[in-house]
Amino acid sequence: MSTLIQLLLRSLETGAIYALATLGIIIVFRTNFMINFGQGVMGMFGAYIVTVLFNKMGLPIVLAILVGLVAAVGVGFLVDFIIIRRTKHVTGTGKEIITLGLMMVFLGITPMLFGVDPMRLPKVIENGAFSVGGANLSYNSLLNIILGLGLTIGLFLLLQKTKLGLAIRTTASSEKTARLMGVPTKWVTLFAWALALVLGTLSGAMIAPSTSVTVNLMDSVQVNAFIACVLGGFQTFYGPVIGAYIIAIATNLLSYYVSSVWGTQILYILVIIFIVFKPVGLIGKKTVKKV
Amino acid sequence: MAEYTTKLAEDEVLRLENLSIQFGGLKAVDDLSFSIKEKEIFGLIGPNGAGKTTAFNCITQFYKPSSGAVYFRNKDGQVENLVGQPVHSIIRKGLVRTFQNVELVGELSIIDNVLIGGHIDFKASGFEQALRLPRARREEKLMREKAEDVLRFMGIAELKDALVAGQPYGIRKKVEMARTLMCNPKLIILDEPAAGLNDVETQQLADNIYQVREKYGCTILLVEHDMRLVMSICDRICAISFGKFLACGTPSEIQGNAQVQEAYLGEKEE
Amino acid sequence: MQKGSTQKSFLKNPYLQYIFFGIIISLLPVLVNAGILKTSWVGIIGGTIIYAIAALGLNLLLGYSGLISLGTAGFMGLGAYISAYLTGDLGLPWEVGILAAIIIPVIFGLLIGLASLRMEGLYLGIVTLCVSEVLRKTFDELEPITGGFSGKGAEYPTLLGNIVLNQKQTYVLLVVALVLLMMLTHNLTNGQLGRALHAMRGSQVAAQAMGVSLLKYRLIAFSLATAYASLAGALYVHFIKFVYPSTWTLPVSLTILAIIVVGGMRSLYGTFLGAVIVYALPDLLLKRIPVIGDINGLSYVFSGVLIIVVILFYPGGVINIFRDIKKLFVKGSKKEGEV
Numbered sequence: 001m002s003t004l005i006q007l008l009l010r011s012l013e014t015g016a017i018y019a020l021a022t023l024g025i026i027i028v029f030r031t032n033f034m035i036n037f038g039q040g041v042m043g044m045f046g047a048y049i050v051t052v053l054f055n056k057m058g059l060p061i062v063l064a065i066l067v068g069l070v071a072a073v074g075v076g077f078l079v080d081f082i083i084i085r086r087t088k089h090v091t092g093t094g095k096e097i098i099t100l101g102l103m104m105v106f107l108g109i110t111p112m113l114f115g116v117d118p119m120r121l122p123k124v125i126e127n128g129a130f131s132v133g134g135a136n137l138s139y140n141s142l143l144n145i146i147l148g149l150g151l152t153i154g155l156f157l158l159l160q161k162t163k164l165g166l167a168i169r170t171t172a173s174s175e176k177t178a179r180l181m182g183v184p185t186k187w188v189t190l191f192a193w194a195l196a197l198v199l200g201t202l203s204g205a206m207i208a209p210s211t212s213v214t215v216n217l218m219d220s221v222q223v224n225a226f227i228a229c230v231l232g233g234f235q236t237f238y239g240p241v242i243g244a245y246i247i248a249i250a251t252n253l254l255s256y257y258v259s260s261v262w263g264t265q266i267l268y269i270l271v272i273i274f275i276v277f278k279p280v281g282l283i284g285k286k287t288v289k290k291v
Numbered sequence: 292m293a294e295y296t297t298k299l300a301e302d303e304v305l306r307l308e309n310l311s312i313q314f315g316g317l318k319a320v321d322d323l324s325f326s327i328k329e330k331e332i333f334g335l336i337g338p339n340g341a342g343k344t345t346a347f348n349c350i351t352q353f354y355k356p357s358s359g360a361v362y363f364r365n366k367d368g369q370v371e372n373l374v375g376q377p378v379h380s381i382i383r384k385g386l387v388r389t390f391q392n393v394e395l396v397g398e399l400s401i402i403d404n405v406l407i408g409g410h411i412d413f414k415a416s417g418f419e420q421a422l423r424l425p426r427a428r429r430e431e432k433l434m435r436e437k438a439e440d441v442l443r444f445m446g447i448a449e450l451k452d453a454l455v456a457g458q459p460y461g462i463r464k465k466v467e468m469a470r471t472l473m474c475n476p477k478l479i480i481l482d483e484p485a486a487g488l489n490d491v492e493t494q495q496l497a498d499n500i501y502q503v504r505e506k507y508g509c510t511i512l513l514v515e516h517d518m519r520l521v522m523s524i525c526d527r528i529c530a531i532s533f534g535k536f537l538a539c540g541t542p543s544e545i546q547g548n549a550q551v552q553e554a555y556l557g558e559k560e561e
Numbered sequence: 562m563q564k565g566s567t568q569k570s571f572l573k574n575p576y577l578q579y580i581f582f583g584i585i586i587s588l589l590p591v592l593v594n595a596g597i598l599k600t601s602w603v604g605i606i607g608g609t610i611i612y613a614i615a616a617l618g619l620n621l622l623l624g625y626s627g628l629i630s631l632g633t634a635g636f637m638g639l640g641a642y643i644s645a646y647l648t649g650d651l652g653l654p655w656e657v658g659i660l661a662a663i664i665i666p667v668i669f670g671l672l673i674g675l676a677s678l679r680m681e682g683l684y685l686g687i688v689t690l691c692v693s694e695v696l697r698k699t700f701d702e703l704e705p706i707t708g709g710f711s712g713k714g715a716e717y718p719t720l721l722g723n724i725v726l727n728q729k730q731t732y733v734l735l736v737v738a739l740v741l742l743m744m745l746t747h748n749l750t751n752g753q754l755g756r757a758l759h760a761m762r763g764s765q766v767a768a769q770a771m772g773v774s775l776l777k778y779r780l781i782a783f784s785l786a787t788a789y790a791s792l793a794g795a796l797y798v799h800f801i802k803f804v805y806p807s808t809w810t811l812p813v814s815l816t817i818l819a820i821i822v823v824g825g826m827r828s829l830y831g832t833f834l835g836a837v838i839v840y841a842l843p844d845l846l847l848k849r850i851p852v853i854g855d856i857n858g859l860s861y862v863f864s865g866v867l868i869i870v871v872i873l874f875y876p877g878g879v880i881n882i883f884r885d886i887k888k889l890f891v892k893g894s895k896k897e898g899e900v
Binding site for chain 2: 760763
């Protein structure tokens with residue numbers, strides 16, 4: 001029983017990391033109508049900023065993260081301002097290819113600015129743990145879990161209860177209509193990209209302690225975030241988040257109880273089979289094609 | 292494929308029998324029945340939202356009806372029920388349609404678009420096409436000549452290599468008509484062919500429809516809003532409203548029908 | 562196999578154009594032997610050709626049929642490992658290895674084609690990504706066959722049982738493969754099959770109304786794309802001589818996607834041009850420039866910026882620059898249908 005609880009706790013933590021990255025993707029998707037393939041790499045870049053602030057400039061970890069997040073906001077603004085603004089007339093996969101270009105730019109800039117040596121980013125709370133139903137839960141993990149759930153809920157409150165959130169939801173359902181109705185879509189996209197960078201950076205900072213900070217830092221998170229969006233459906237904001245937690249839980253359970261080496265593959269195959277039967281994801285709504 | 296010979300009279304080519312389709316709780320087509328005779332020009336009319344498009348999507352199997360049947364005398368002279376058959380098989384039986392939105396491939400030339408209409412007549416396999424073996428080359432040549440003939444008939448042969456993208460609306464409609472003629476159809480369903488055409492073009496369309504019937508010996512089902520066109524060229528007309536049958540008869544019979552007038556009351560027709 | 566067409570003008574015959582193009586790029590080893598170009602060019606242009614082959618397949622899928630796949634890398638890897646295993650571990654002839662490398666993955670391609678009927682664009686794209694990731698992780702695990710994460714090696718091709726090739730000769734083989742595939746693709750896309758794919762992409766409903774079975778043509782599109790990708794992978798392992806599971810990641814699939822979008826969708830020469838720009842240019846040009854060439858990551862930045870610039874200002878692909886130049890030259894005279 002305690003193993004199960006241990007697995008669930010670990011899943012909640014991994015799920016938090018995935019959920020934040022997934023939110024970054026779905027928010028950009030629903031406001032800009034493109035999948036940002038650079039999400040993971042941009043998060044990695046933000047994590048590098050944090051790491052450098054901590055290692056090279058000696059800032060305490062929490063401060064490093066906060067400054068890093070501010071920097072992430074700035075980077076997000078830059079990305080939106082310089083590039084995304086001009087993509088209005090781009091059709092089809094062109095937008096996704098631009099995000100691919102962005103991905104390559106960030107992949108290139110990172111070693112240029114920060115060098116190629118792997119770096120270390122420690123946990124926010126180094127020591128201490130307590131017992132939950134026989135399982136071990138470190139304070140840091142608890143922090144991550146709370147951050148994940150808290151930010152997710154916070155974002156939903158923002159979407160549902162604030163003017164900005166209303167603007168976002170309106171833009172998400174139809175950009176043209178939103179603009180016609182005076183919704184400041186420019187601010188919406190700006191906010192979306194800044195938020196995506198912030199969430200990516202946070203995600204990166206959360207996963208960094210368990211591995212080293214390299215350009216590949218967010219690779220697995222990135223793929224799982226995409227799959228979470230597919231699982232949860234691209235039509236809502238909350239669907240992919242649920243998908244993220246499901247993937248985290250399923251990966252951990254499958255890896256432990258079924259097979260540690262084939263766990264992820266089994267999960268992906270199950271996701272594929274699921275999509276074949278429910279093509280719009282868990283929470284998706286089907287649109288009837290009009291002839 | 293069961294034989295339904297008794298379902299159609301000698302001179303009939305299409306018969307809808309108690310056709311219904313439901314979307315959610317709404318019956319878009321409700322127990323609709325009518326029949327079309329060989330070589331008729333038949334009109335299907337009704338106010339906006341009457342279910343004309345839905346009805347004919349049910350004929351062509353783009354929608355699967357909830358109940359009822361669609362009997363059709365195919366190219367081989369056999370009568371079959373179209374309901375439940377795959378959409379892409381319908382053209383093989385000799386039934387072809389146009390689209391109100393003129394669905395053409397912009398990046399292809401006019402003649403290539405017309406050749407898509409000949410898709411089912413290509414027998415050479417992909418393998419043969421990949422290696423350009425003799426049968427594939429022969430077929431391509433023959434079909435191209437046929438396409439050029441059809442384009443000549445439609446009066447736009449000189450444009451055959453021009454890209455469809457950028458062509459004016461009237462030309463695109465002609466290309467689409469040419470595309471439907473490639474398969475030597477038995478029944479052509481025209482989806483609002485006069486939409487977006489001016490008076491002169493509409494008259495040309497009317498002439499063209501007569502010419503098509505004359506040359507190809509086919510039946511034409513016209514789903515249309517433009518009353519003058521319908522009244523002037525149709526042999527018989529069926530009027531529907533809210534998915535239900537209203538009346539069927541000659542243009543003058545329909546014009547004089549009280550129920551039809553009532554259904555259109557308040558509708559301004561140009 | 563008679564490939565010639567009966568057109569009058571020698572230069573206008575597309576097949577001869579492809580052959581001429583092939584002859585030009587196969588002169589590379591000659592230039593290297595003469596000392597004009599460095600040896601590394603052979604590897605780089607060879608890699609470009611391999612990527613171009615995979616991109617031709619993706620072009621059939623996305624450019625002509627309008628279907629998205631992010632799984633190209635996984636199938637390239639599958640082709641590579643199959644051929645490496647059959648020729649290396651089982652000692653089978655190279656030709657058998659290549660054939661198996663093409664045919665076996667096509668079965669997967671067919672499955673994906675089947676599944677694709679159920680999903681729209683984005684979902685399909687990410688499902689193909691899932692497949693690619695499943696394959697990649699499988700390459701990691703199936704150590705007896707794939708050598709696990711330490712990778713697998715292969716040799717240069719041995720033709721007809723006893724002609725052993727060296728690197729430069731293998732390169733020429735790659736050129737031959739590319740030219741043959743360009744001709745094959747040309748034939749496929751200009752006939753009934755190509756038009757059916759166009760119709761599917763342009764308007765699914767019109768395609769169906771004209772008798773195009775979406776199922777059949779999606780299966781064809783995915784099979785072809787998979788075959789091209791796995792052939793590219795098999796050629797890769799016999800040219801570069803070593804592959805790892807980590808070779809076949811999402812960035813590779815995205816690079817191939819970038820190749821066709823940057824070069825020009827539905828253009829065969831555009832595909833090669835795209836491969837040169839996205840794959841070869843960074844290695845060829847930038848690393849040579851003193852000082853700048855030593856900065857890590859600069860080539861990635863360059864590629865990324867180039868991709869963004871092309872999409873923003875030349876959305877039809879770089880090949881259109883050539884079309885515009887060509888238009889200037891043939892102004893006044895009648896234009897024939899082109900590739």
